[in-house]
Amino acid sequence: MAAIRFDKVQKYFGRGDKRMHALSNINLEIEDREFLAIVGPSGCGKTTCLRLVAGFDAASEGSVSVAGKPVMKPGPDRAVVFQQFALFPWKTVRGNIDLGLRNKAIGFEEREKRIADVLKLMNLETYADAFPHQLSGGMQQRVAIARAYVLDPEVLLMDEPFGALDAQTRVVMQEELVRLARVQPRTVLFITHAVEEAVYLADRIAVMTRRPGRIKELVDVKSVRDAEKWNRFERIEDVMDLDSFVHLRTGIWRSLREEKNG
Amino acid sequence: MGPRRFLIGFATLSALGLLWYGATSVTGLVSSGRFPSPIETYTAFQQIAWRGYAGGTLPAHALHSIRLVAMGFAVAVATGVPLGLLMGSSRKAEALINPVFLLIRPIPPLAWIPLAILWLGLGDAAKIMVIWFAAFVPAVINTFSGVRSIEHPVIEAARMLGTPPWRFVMEVVAPAASPMIFTGLRLSLQASWTTLVAAELVGALFGLGRVLNLAQQDIYPGMILVGMIAVALCGWMTTRFLAFGEARALAWRHFEAKPAR
Amino acid sequence: MDRRLSHSETIGLGALGLMSLIGLWAAISGFGLVPDQFLPTPIAVIGRFIDLFREPFAGFTLQQHLSSSLMRYLYGLLLAAVIGIPLGLAMGWFRTLDDVVTPIFEGLRFIAPIAWVPFAALWFGTGIGGPIMIIFAGAFPPCLINAYRGARFVEPRLIEAARMLGTGHRRMLMEILLPASLPSVMAGVRVAAGLGWQSLVGAELIVASAGVGFMMVQAQASVQTPTVMAGMIAIGITGLLIDVALRQGEGLLRHRLGAD
Numbered sequence: 001m002a003a004i005r006f007d008k009v010q011k012y013f014g015r016g017d018k019r020m021h022a023l024s025n026i027n028l029e030i031e032d033r034e035f036l037a038i039v040g041p042s043g044c045g046k047t048t049c050l051r052l053v054a055g056f057d058a059a060s061e062g063s064v065s066v067a068g069k070p071v072m073k074p075g076p077d078r079a080v081v082f083q084q085f086a087l088f089p090w091k092t093v094r095g096n097i098d099l100g101l102r103n104k105a106i107g108f109e110e111r112e113k114r115i116a117d118v119l120k121l122m123n124l125e126t127y128a129d130a131f132p133h134q135l136s137g138g139m140q141q142r143v144a145i146a147r148a149y150v151l152d153p154e155v156l157l158m159d160e161p162f163g164a165l166d167a168q169t170r171v172v173m174q175e176e177l178v179r180l181a182r183v184q185p186r187t188v189l190f191i192t193h194a195v196e197e198a199v200y201l202a203d204r205i206a207v208m209t210r211r212p213g214r215i216k217e218l219v220d221v222k223s224v225r226d227a228e229k230w231n232r233f234e235r236i237e238d239v240m241d242l243d244s245f246v247h248l249r250t251g252i253w254r255s256l257r258e259e260k261n262g
Numbered sequence: 263m264g265p266r267r268f269l270i271g272f273a274t275l276s277a278l279g280l281l282w283y284g285a286t287s288v289t290g291l292v293s294s295g296r297f298p299s300p301i302e303t304y305t306a307f308q309q310i311a312w313r314g315y316a317g318g319t320l321p322a323h324a325l326h327s328i329r330l331v332a333m334g335f336a337v338a339v340a341t342g343v344p345l346g347l348l349m350g351s352s353r354k355a356e357a358l359i360n361p362v363f364l365l366i367r368p369i370p371p372l373a374w375i376p377l378a379i380l381w382l383g384l385g386d387a388a389k390i391m392v393i394w395f396a397a398f399v400p401a402v403i404n405t406f407s408g409v410r411s412i413e414h415p416v417i418e419a420a421r422m423l424g425t426p427p428w429r430f431v432m433e434v435v436a437p438a439a440s441p442m443i444f445t446g447l448r449l450s451l452q453a454s455w456t457t458l459v460a461a462e463l464v465g466a467l468f469g470l471g472r473v474l475n476l477a478q479q480d481i482y483p484g485m486i487l488v489g490m491i492a493v494a495l496c497g498w499m500t501t502r503f504l505a506f507g508e509a510r511a512l513a514w515r516h517f518e519a520k521p522a523r
Numbered sequence: 524m525d526r527r528l529s530h531s532e533t534i535g536l537g538a539l540g541l542m543s544l545i546g547l548w549a550a551i552s553g554f555g556l557v558p559d560q561f562l563p564t565p566i567a568v569i570g571r572f573i574d575l576f577r578e579p580f581a582g583f584t585l586q587q588h589l590s591s592s593l594m595r596y597l598y599g600l601l602l603a604a605v606i607g608i609p610l611g612l613a614m615g616w617f618r619t620l621d622d623v624v625t626p627i628f629e630g631l632r633f634i635a636p637i638a639w640v641p642f643a644a645l646w647f648g649t650g651i652g653g654p655i656m657i658i659f660a661g662a663f664p665p666c667l668i669n670a671y672r673g674a675r676f677v678e679p680r681l682i683e684a685a686r687m688l689g690t691g692h693r694r695m696l697m698e699i700l701l702p703a704s705l706p707s708v709m710a711g712v713r714v715a716a717g718l719g720w721q722s723l724v725g726a727e728l729i730v731a732s733a734g735v736g737f738m739m740v741q742a743q744a745s746v747q748t749p750t751v752m753a754g755m756i757a758i759g760i761t762g763l764l765i766d767v768a769l770r771q772g773e774g775l776l777r778h779r780l781g782a783d
Binding site for chain 2: 527528532533536537538539540541544560561619622623624625626627630633634635636637638639640641642644645646720721724725728729736739740742743746748751752754755756758759760762763766
C-alpha cells in the first residue's frame with residue numbers, strides 16, 4: 001500500500017467568477033520510505049498538494065489518503081516542516097518539540113527520552129533551553145525538523161524548508177537531511193523550486209505544469225543514484241559535478257523552461 | 263537617556279520650579295486664588311496627609327481609588343480578554359458580537375456615568391461598572407486584533423501537531439497574541455483612571471476625585487494641586503506595576519541571541 | 524483562523540446578535556421585570572429622543588444642547604491642533620526643543636485630562652472656557668505625540684536624497700519633512716478627536732451650564748432615565764459621525780500623498 005496517494009484530485013479556489021483552477025487531475029502514489037520531491041513553476045500548486053496531504057485544505061474532487069486512510073484534518077501522523085519555520089517563539093526548543101508529544105498524551109519519561117534522542121540526532125543538545133529567536137535560521141529549521149521527526153510520523157511534509165535560508169546554510173541543511181534519511185528513513189513529500197536540491201535529495205521527482213497544475217513527468221532519481229553510487233561522496237558539490245547528476249538536472253530544467261515559455 | 267538629555271531635562275524642570283516659585287511667591291504675578299504657591303501646596307499636603315480632608319487622609323483616599331481601579335480593571339480584563347480571544351478565534355462569534363460592539367462602542371465610557379449612578383447610586387458599584395465599561399473596549403479590541411494578526415504558519419503548526427482546542431487557546435493563541443493584549447491592557451488601565459476620576463468628580467463620597475471635587479468647591483487651589491499630583495502618582499504606579507507584569511509575561515521576547523558554535 | 528463566512532452568514536449572525544440584545548432589553552423592560560426609572564423600554568427611549576428635539580430639557584432642546592457641545596468641542600480641538608501639531612513637529616526636527624519639552628510632557632502625561640476640571644473651572648468658569656480647557660487637555664497629547672513621531676521618524680533616505688539634490692533648509696522643511704510627517708499628524712488628529720469628544724462629555728457632566736452632558740446630569744438628578752439614555756444615543760451618534768468624517772479626510776489625504 002502506498003504511503004501517500006492522490007486519486008484524481010481536482011482543486012479549485014474561490015467561487016463564481018473568481019473561481020481558480022489550481023490542481024487538475026493529480027494522480028500520484030508515494031511509496032513507503034520514499035523521498036518524493038515536487039518541482040514546478042511558482043504558483044503551479046505544489047504547495048497546495050502538500051497542504052492537501054497535511055489536511056489544511058480539502059480536495060474539491062477526488063481523494064488524498066495517507067496509509068490507506070483518507071485525509072480529513074491535520075494531525076501529528078503527517079508532520080509538516082514549514083518554510084517560515086513556524087516555531088512557537090514563546091516556547092523553548094524543548095517546549096516546541098514537546099508540544100506534539102504531549103498532544104499524543106505520551107508519558108513524561110518516554111517524552112524526555114525521545115526529546116533527548118532527537119536533540120542529539122539534530123545536534124541541538126546545547127540549545128534545549130534556548131528560545132527560537134536566539135538561534136540562527138539554520139538552527140531554527142533544525143528545531144522544526146526535530147519537532148516533526150520526534151513524532152515518528154507516517155509521512156514528513158516539507159514545504160520549501162530551506163527557502164528562507166542563506167546559500168551556505170542551505171547546503172549544510174541539505175547534507176544534513178541526506179544524512180538523516182540514511183539514519184532514519186521516512187516517507188517524505190518535499191516541495192521545492194530548486195531543481196538541484198530536488199535531484200540531490202529525492203528518490204523521485206514530480207515535475208508540475210503551470211496552473212492548473214498537472215503532473216507532467218515523473219523522474220526516477222534513485223536508480224541513477226544507486227547505479228552511479230552518489231553515496232560515495234559526502235559533499236554536495238562533488239555529487240553535483242557528476243555527469244549523471246548534470247544530465248538529470250538539465251533534463252528537468254528543460255522540462256520546466258517549456259512551462260515558463262508556455 | 264544620555265547625559266546631555268538628562269542635564270537639559272534637569273535644567274528645564276529646575277527652571278520651571280523657579281518660575282513657579284517666582285510667579286506665585288516673589289512677584290505675585292499669579293494670585294494664590296488661581297494657582298497655589300509651593301508653600302501653599304506643601305501646607306495643603308501637610309493637612310491632608312496628617313489631619314485629613316474630605317473625610318480621610320491622603321493614603322486612605324488614594325487606596326480607595328486604587329482599589330476601585332484595580333477591581334474595575336480586573337473585571338474588564340477577566341471579561342474582555344476571553345471575549346477578544348473568542349471573537350478572534352471564531353468568525354461566527356465575531357459576526358455575532360461585532361455589530362453589538364459597533365453599536366455600543368461610539369458611546370464614550372464617561373457617558374455611562376449618569377446611568378451608572380441611576381442604577382447603582384453613588385457608591386463603589388457604580389464606579390466599578392463604568393470603569394469596567396471603559397476598560398473593556400480596549401481589552402477586547404486589542405486581544406481580537408492580536409489573535410487575528412497571528413502568523414498563519416504558527417497556527418497551522420499547532421494544528422498539524424494535533425493540539426486540542428483548550429491547549430490551542432492557552433498555549434498558542436493567547437501567548438501569540440500577548441504582546442497586543444498587553445498593549446490593550448495599558449490603554450485599559452489609562453481609561454480606568456480617567457473614568458474613575460470623572461466618576462468621582464460627578465459624585466462620590468470618598469476617594470481622590472472626591473478630594474478634587476471638594477477642593478474645587480472650597481476654592482482651595484493648594485489642595486487641587488495635591489489631588490492632581492496624587493492622581494498622577496497613582497496612575498504612574500499602577501502603570502509601572504502593569505509594565506512589570508508585562509515584562510514577566512513576555513520574558514521570552516527579551517533573551518539575547520545565542521552565539522553560534 | 525477558521526473558515527471565512529459567506530456574506531449572508533455574516534449578516535444573519537450580526538442581525539441575530541443585535542436582535543438578541545434589543546430583544547433582551549425590550550423583554551426586561553417591557554415585562555416589568557425592573558421599574559421604568561431603572562430601564563425604560565427601547566420605544567420609550569427613542570420616543571424621548573425624538574421629543575427632546577421639540578421640548579426643551581434643562582433649558583434647551585436637544586439640538587441646542589448639541590450645538591453648544593459641538594461649539595466647545597471645535598474650539599478645544601482646534602486649540603489643541605494649533606498648539607500641539609506645530610510644537611510636536613518642531614520637537615521632532617529640533618533636538619534641543621525635544622530635550623526641553625519631553626521631561627515636562629512626561630510629567631504631565633499621567634494626569635488624566637479630567638483631573639484638570641477643578642482648575643479649569645477655577646480659571647475659565649463653567650460656561651464655555653472651562654470645558655474647552657478639558658477638551659484641550661484630552662486632545663493635546665495625541666496631536667503632539669503623533670506630530671512628533673511623524674517628524675522624528677521621517678525615512679532617512681528621503682532626507683539624504685533631498686540633501687544630495689542640494690535642497691535648502693527652508694525648502695527641506697516645507698517640501699520634504701512636512702509632507703512626510705502629514706499621515707502621522709492626521710492619524711493623531713483622529714485620535715485627538717476621539718479623546719476630545721470623550722473629555723467633552725466628562726467635562727459637561729461635571730462643569731457646564733448647557734450641552735448634552737449637562738442635560739444628562741440634570742436628567743440623572745431628576746431620575747429621568749429615558750432622557751439620560753437619549754443623551755447617550757445623541758453622544759454616540761455624533762461621535763460616530765465625527766470619526767467617519769475624519770477617517771474619510773484621512774483616507775483622502777493619504778491617497779493624495781500616495782501613502783497607500
